Amino acid sequence: MSAMPLPELDAVRIGVVSISDRASSGVYEDKGLPALKDWLGRAVCNPIEWVPRLIADERELIADTLRDLVDNAGCHLVLTTGGTGPSPRDVTPEATLDVADKEMPGFGEQMRQISLRFVPTAILSRQTAVIRKQALILNLPGQPKSIAETLEGLKGQDGQTLVPGIFAAVPYCIDLIGGPYIESRAEVCAAFRPKSAIRPSGHAPQK
Numbered sequence: 001m002s003a004m005p006l007p008e009l010d011a012v013r014i015g016v017v018s019i020s021d022r023a024s025s026g027v028y029e030d031k032g033l034p035a036l037k038d039w040l041g042r043a044v045c046n047p048i049e050w051v052p053r054l055i056a057d058e059r060e061l062i063a064d065t066l067r068d069l070v071d072n073a074g075c076h077l078v079l080t081t082g083g084t085g086p087s088p089r090d091v092t093p094e095a096t097l098d099v100a101d102k103e104m105p106g107f108g109e110q111m112r113q114i115s116l117r118f119v120p121t122a123i124l125s126r127q128t129a130v131i132r133k134q135a136l137i138l139n140l141p142g143q144p145k146s147i148a149e150t151l152e153g154l155k156g157q158d159g160q161t162l163v164p165g166i167f168a169a170v171p172y173c174i175d176l177i178g179g180p181y182i183e184s185r186a187e188v189c190a191a192f193r194p195k196s197a198i199r200p201s202g203h204a205p206q207k
Contacts, residue, residue: 010180011047014040015069015078017055017062019092020142024056032081035144039151040079043167045183051075057083062095070099070135076179077170078135082142084126092139093126099137100130104173107138107166111150114163115141118149134178136170152189168192 018024018032033052040048051073053065062083069075083092097103107129115122127139127150140147153165171182171191181199184191 009046009183011049012044012077012180012182013049013051013073013075014044015051015053015066015073015075016040017053017065017069017078017080019055019057019062019080019082021056021089024054030054031144032142032147035147036079036081036140039148039188043151043184043188045185046180057089057091059091059095059098062092063098066096066099066132066137070132070137075135076174078137079140080138081140081147084139084141086124086126090126093128096128096130096137096139099132101133102131104129104131104136107169110164110166111141114150114154114165115146117154117163131177136173136177136179138166138170164192165189172197 016033016036018030020030020032022028023030033054037050051069053069055061055065066078069078080092080096083090105128108127111127112122112125115125125141127141129136129138140150151165151167153161153168154163156162167184167189168191171184172193174180174182175193175197182191
């Protein structure tokens with residue numbers, strides 16, 4: 001059973017966006033939003049304020065949604081799932097770059113490194129990440145299993161990390177852009193910070 005969030009940790013507002021023509025039109029049940037909420041809910045110690053969106057694969061709609069989540073809803077972190085492949089309707093990375101103040105290509109590079117451990121077609125994925133104002137926006141894969149793998153990374157049978165997940169770098173990135181101090185549960189994905197950026201005892205990650 002998960003422990004309650006530490007009371008002294010600030011709430012973090014997270015936008016989760018599932019991008020799919022068919023799911024948004026009701027052809028099938030969306031699995032992206034539940035997968036994002038499930039993993040982040042297990043990994044983040046802070047209280048989370050969710051701002052969910054389920055939208056179609058339309059570049060302007062995606063860009064407008066991302067702007068709204070950052071500029072109006074005040075999200076500190078926005079994660080998208082879907083629309084990152086090479087097909088004509090896959091325009092999530094383009095829409096994400098449309099709203100960017102800065103591009104953060106290392107996140108996409110690491111996601112592909114993780115996914116390549118499983119399928120050679122991971123080189124076809126075009127996930128990226130950007131900073132808009134004081135928010136980090138991440139494009140994630142469309143499959144729930146891949147979402148968890150890229151966020152959490154790969155661990156051996158002994159529980160040791162083989163390939164770090166991208167979420168390990170997210171809390172410190174949000175520190176640097178002026179967002180709330182985010183703690184993660186080490187057994188899910190330990191956040192990495194330089195020693196000078198780690199808060200004193202009393203804010204240790206929960207288990």
